[in-house]
Amino acid sequence: MGSSFGIAIVGCGTVGNATAALLLSESDNFYRKTGIKLTLKALVDINFDRAREAELNDSLFNENLASVLEDGTVHLIVETVGGLTIARTIIEKALKSGKHVVTANKALLAHYGAELFALARKNSVSIGFEASCAGGIPIIRALVDGLLSNSNEALYGIVNGTSNFILTEMVEKGKTYAEALKLAQAEGLAEADPTLDVNGMDAAHKLTLLGSLAFGVSIPLDDIPVEGIDGLDLFDVSMGNDLGYVLKLVALARKTEKGLEMAVKPMFLPDDHPLARVSGPFNAISVYGNAVGHTMYYGRGAGGSPTASAVVSDVLSIALGTWSTLFSTLTIWPDRCEKARLADSGESIHRYYLRFMIRDVSGVVAKITAVLAEKGISLNAFVQKESHEGKLVPIVITTHEAREKDISEAFNTIVGLPSVDNKAVRIRIIDEHPESL
Amino acid sequence: MGSSFGIAIVGCGTVGNATAALLLSESDNFYRKTGIKLTLKALVDINFDRAREAELNDSLFNENLASVLEDGTVHLIVETVGGLTIARTIIEKALKSGKHVVTANKALLAHYGAELFALARKNSVSIGFEASCAGGIPIIRALVDGLLSNSNEALYGIVNGTSNFILTEMVEKGKTYAEALKLAQAEGLAEADPTLDVNGMDAAHKLTLLGSLAFGVSIPLDDIPVEGIDGLDLFDVSMGNDLGYVLKLVALARKTEKGLEMAVKPMFLPDDHPLARVSGPFNAISVYGNAVGHTMYYGRGAGGSPTASAVVSDVLSIALGTWSTLFSTLTIWPDRCEKARLADSGESIHRYYLRFMIRDVSGVVAKITAVLAEKGISLNAFVQKESHEGKLVPIVITTHEAREKDISEAFNTIVGLPSVDNKAVRIRIIDEHPESL
Numbered sequence: 001m002g003s004s005f006g007i008a009i010v011g012c013g014t015v016g017n018a019t020a021a022l023l024l025s026e027s028d029n030f031y032r033k034t035g036i037k038l039t040l041k042a043l044v045d046i047n048f049d050r051a052r053e054a055e056l057n058d059s060l061f062n063e064n065l066a067s068v069l070e071d072g073t074v075h076l077i078v079e080t081v082g083g084l085t086i087a088r089t090i091i092e093k094a095l096k097s098g099k100h101v102v103t104a105n106k107a108l109l110a111h112y113g114a115e116l117f118a119l120a121r122k123n124s125v126s127i128g129f130e131a132s133c134a135g136g137i138p139i140i141r142a143l144v145d146g147l148l149s150n151s152n153e154a155l156y157g158i159v160n161g162t163s164n165f166i167l168t169e170m171v172e173k174g175k176t177y178a179e180a181l182k183l184a185q186a187e188g189l190a191e192a193d194p195t196l197d198v199n200g201m202d203a204a205h206k207l208t209l210l211g212s213l214a215f216g217v218s219i220p221l222d223d224i225p226v227e228g229i230d231g232l233d234l235f236d237v238s239m240g241n242d243l244g245y246v247l248k249l250v251a252l253a254r255k256t257e258k259g260l261e262m263a264v265k266p267m268f269l270p271d272d273h274p275l276a277r278v279s280g281p282f283n284a285i286s287v288y289g290n291a292v293g294h295t296m297y298y299g300r301g302a303g304g305s306p307t308a309s310a311v312v313s314d315v316l317s318i319a320l321g322t323w324s325t326l327f328s329t330l331t332i333w334p335d336r337c338e339k340a341r342l343a344d345s346g347e348s349i350h351r352y353y354l355r356f357m358i359r360d361v362s363g364v365v366a367k368i369t370a371v372l373a374e375k376g377i378s379l380n381a382f383v384q385k386e387s388h389e390g391k392l393v394p395i396v397i398t399t400h401e402a403r404e405k406d407i408s409e410a411f412n413t414i415v416g417l418p419s420v421d422n423k424a425v426r427i428r429i430i431d432e433h434p435e436s437l
Numbered sequence: 438m439g440s441s442f443g444i445a446i447v448g449c450g451t452v453g454n455a456t457a458a459l460l461l462s463e464s465d466n467f468y469r470k471t472g473i474k475l476t477l478k479a480l481v482d483i484n485f486d487r488a489r490e491a492e493l494n495d496s497l498f499n500e501n502l503a504s505v506l507e508d509g510t511v512h513l514i515v516e517t518v519g520g521l522t523i524a525r526t527i528i529e530k531a532l533k534s535g536k537h538v539v540t541a542n543k544a545l546l547a548h549y550g551a552e553l554f555a556l557a558r559k560n561s562v563s564i565g566f567e568a569s570c571a572g573g574i575p576i577i578r579a580l581v582d583g584l585l586s587n588s589n590e591a592l593y594g595i596v597n598g599t600s601n602f603i604l605t606e607m608v609e610k611g612k613t614y615a616e617a618l619k620l621a622q623a624e625g626l627a628e629a630d631p632t633l634d635v636n637g638m639d640a641a642h643k644l645t646l647l648g649s650l651a652f653g654v655s656i657p658l659d660d661i662p663v664e665g666i667d668g669l670d671l672f673d674v675s676m677g678n679d680l681g682y683v684l685k686l687v688a689l690a691r692k693t694e695k696g697l698e699m700a701v702k703p704m705f706l707p708d709d710h711p712l713a714r715v716s717g718p719f720n721a722i723s724v725y726g727n728a729v730g731h732t733m734y735y736g737r738g739a740g741g742s743p744t745a746s747a748v749v750s751d752v753l754s755i756a757l758g759t760w761s762t763l764f765s766t767l768t769i770w771p772d773r774c775e776k777a778r779l780a781d782s783g784e785s786i787h788r789y790y791l792r793f794m795i796r797d798v799s800g801v802v803a804k805i806t807a808v809l810a811e812k813g814i815s816l817n818a819f820v821q822k823e824s825h826e827g828k829l830v831p832i833v834i835t836t837h838e839a840r841e842k843d844i845s846e847a848f849n850t851i852v853g854l855p856s857v858d859n860k861a862v863r864i865r866i867i868d869e870h871p872e873s874l
Contacts, residue, residue, distance in 0.1 A: 022586065022728050026586070026588065026728075029588055030585075030586075032653075032768060033585065033653060033767060033768055033769055034585070034766060034767060034768070035766060035768065130583070135729075136726075136728070136729035136730065136732060137732055138578075138579050138582070138583025138584065138732070141575075141578065141579075141582055141583045142575050142578075142579075142583075145575070145578060145582070145750065145754060145759070146567070146575025146578045146579075146747075146750055147575065147746070147750065148467075148470065148471070148750050148753050148754075149459065149463070149467075149745075149746050149747075149748075149749035149750040149752075149753060150746055151463065151466055216469075216470060274714075274735070277711075277714060289573075289746060291459050291463075291573070291742050291743065291745055291746035291749070292572075292573035292736060292737065292742070292743045292746035292747075293573065293736065293737050293742070293743055294735075294736060294737070295573060295574055295575070295734070295735060295736035295737075296733075296734075296735040296736065297732070297733075297734060297735075298711070298731075298732060298733040298734075298735070299729060299730065299731060299732035299733065300729065300730050300731070300732075300874075303874070305728050305729070305730070305874050306728065306729045306730055306874070308586075308728055309584070309586050309587055309726060309728035309729035310583075310586075310729075311586075312586035312728070313582065313583055313584065313585050313586040315586075316585050316586060317582060317585075320762055320763070320766055321762055322582070322759040322762050322763060325757055325758055325759050325762070326757070326759060329471060329472060329757055330470060330471060331469060331470055331471075331472065332470055437737075437740070437742050437743070
């Protein structure tokens with residue numbers, strides 16, 4: 001009892017400062033609960049304005065990473081710089097200096113996780129990354145520990161809080177995409193440059209990591225079909241709502257006979273779907289295991305304090321040695337497992353929401369349904385709004401289950417019809433995944 | 438790599454047999470993921486009829502526990518006998534023989550957890566009990582690992598699947614309590630003797646364990662105010678529903694200025710409360726931490742296969758050594774922490790649903806509201822159904838926040854009024870817990 005464990009945080013932004021504050025304020029509690037004294041040794045950055053704003057003590061500030069890495073009393077580096085360049089160098093240097101690393105950097109791990117994990121092993125240290133996926137929700141631990149007894153069958157996540165906040169504002173308050181994005185930025189939920197959030201890539205980064213651990217395979221980021229919420233129209237959000245669906249940016253990975261199906265896309269969920277109620281900045285991940293059935297994990301997917309919660313839990317687990325045991329023993333990490341066999345996304349089976357804009361020409365509806373019928377696609381609902389002469393009239397169709405490829409071909413054929421405008425929309429509908437119990 | 442870890446299961450009922458089946462069918466997967474060969478060495482019972490039905494191999498059957506405990510290749514005993522007597526003896530013998538123990542026995546741990554944990558430490562082994570609370574949901578791990586960085590502020594659980602199934606049938610299908618209970622039994626969701634499920638004691642057992650780990654204190658089972666669903670009337674379930682509330686059996690533990698408030702009672706949750714949608718046999722636990730805010734864990738709270746998922750995850754964690762590290766190092770276990778300072782439940786502050794049956798006498802409504810006003814209790818809603826001469830007429834009141842003690846006194850005064858029948862109902866209304874972030 002009473003061992004000391006030294007920590008340096010590199011990057012004094014929102015997460016770095018919140019982590020420092022949590023380590024400092026709860027130090028006695030952690031000691032009482034674990035017998036380990038977590039000691040914050042240094043805050044490393046080149047600018048300490050935000051750290052000063054957060055009222056962190058000047059004596060911790062250090063511009064010299066090398067000196068921190070040489071300090072034998074520092075056992076672990078928390079990287080909260082973000083991005084793919086400097087952060088990568090920092091982590092590599094830390095690992096080579098024999099320091100454990102804890103990071104929230106999903107982009108970096110999605111791109112270079114396998115290399116970094118291997119480098120950590122070579123130096124007999126470990127990398128904690130609970131904070132990289134879904135903020136404070138302990139989903140990584142659930143996959144590598146609590147659900148380890150399962151062969152997982154599917155994982156569905158709402159893992160980008162910014163997108164979910166924007167969609168919730170559109171669904172519940174009828175805001176346009178642009179209005180909702182502006183509000184997200186005003187409330188500090190979206191970055192000044194929100195590209196990675198709204199184009200789906202942030203969710204794809206997380207899906208690469210979560211899918212890899214859930215299925216024990218390595219998943220190349222580039223192989224995931226990704227679509228963001230940035231092209232969405234309020235009309236479809238509202239129309240889907242009227243039909244009993246909620247639009248969410250869903251990250252999906254599931255086993256099929258033809259391999260692992262993966263996707264990040266805006267999808268419609270039926271009102272009573274377990275993920276349909278996950279609103280605003282919250283995240284949730286549903287996992288379907290062969291033994292446990294459906295389990296779901298819900299919480300704040302971003303923000304300084306929730307992310308710091310995950311960072312510090314990693315620090316504690318590494319200090320205790322439990323994370324290090326999992327990291328060094330298990331074979332489900334991306335650097336230790338085979339590449340996933342991914343299913344051809346054209347073969348995936350889903351229901352669909354389709355919206356076409358037609359010129360008010362009698363006969364075109366019959367043509368549209370004929371094209372769908374030809375591909376064996378049967379209709380579930382059909383809505384034609386009142387038409388005003390000369391204007392484009394929306395037609396909304398929901399289908400029964402169909403192959404993506406067939407939908408895609410029918411969609412393109414319909415958009416090519418002379419009376420159909422080329423602005424058209426196609427969104428998957430995801431029913432609740434069946435439990436195999 | 439390649440170490441072998443021997444397991445014996447004592448008790449060939451639903452959970453024991455499902456655990457055996459999972460260990461046998463997934464053995465290769467576990468070896469691939471962990472490098473450890475989990476080997477099922479014996480099934481111990483005095484009757485193997487159900488094990489034979491489950492098509493488990495006769496060669497594993499063993500009536501002689503002593504011989505299993507003497508077997509040096511058996512490292513861990515899974516106890517799935519249940520109850521407070523034989524199970525206790527089995528676990529004590531196993532621990533004294535230097536075997537780790539994994540159990541789903543919440544009743545036993547709620548009563549004798551501290552003694553058994555201490556005995557395990559004395560013999561340098563550990564006890565895994567993920568399966569004891571909320572079936573397959575990895576909530577114990579969340580509390581002792583994923584959320585370890587937090588000082589928790591509150592925990593709310595729907596942790597008895599039988600009660601939740603019965604209430605869901607009453608709410609959604611208008612069944613009476615007796616009808617719903619009968620269905621639960623027919624579907625194998627309720628025991629032949631469902632007493633502990635429907636009288637709230639099973640949920641109290643789990644709350645003792647979960648609360649203890651969430652707050653790092655030991656909680657005497659007898660100190661928890663417990664009320665079951667067995668006295669509920671369909672009228673109140675439906676009336677609450679009309680007012681926008683869902684009735685759930687809630688297990689609650691939360692910090693207040695006056696100590697830890699704990700209770701297991703049927704409570705009304707507003708429709709949009711995060712736990713309101715937890716239906717049928719599902720369980721969920723909401724935890725509010727000072728750093729992470731609200732996180733929720735959802736899944737099947739009972740059943741052979743989901744419980745076996747938790748049992749085998751414990752077996753894997755003990756075989757890997759991670760659970761043993763947490764068990765031996767942390768100080769939040771009931772045998773290592775101080776007794777909780779519990780708040781006087783009379784001081785707890787809640788909103789209430791009140792229902793009185795009155796004889797159709799003008800003036801009694803004024804008397805009722807006067808009694809409430811005298812205690813400083815203000816009304817939120819008031820519903821009086823049409824009266825038919827000579828019959829008892831229900832009056833339903835929802836209140837704003839009030840002290841339990843004041844509500845109780847007002848309630849008793851009202852029931853004592855000459856025009857009020859002594860059959861009356863008082864149910865807490867629980868709004869969503871605020872996050873302190």
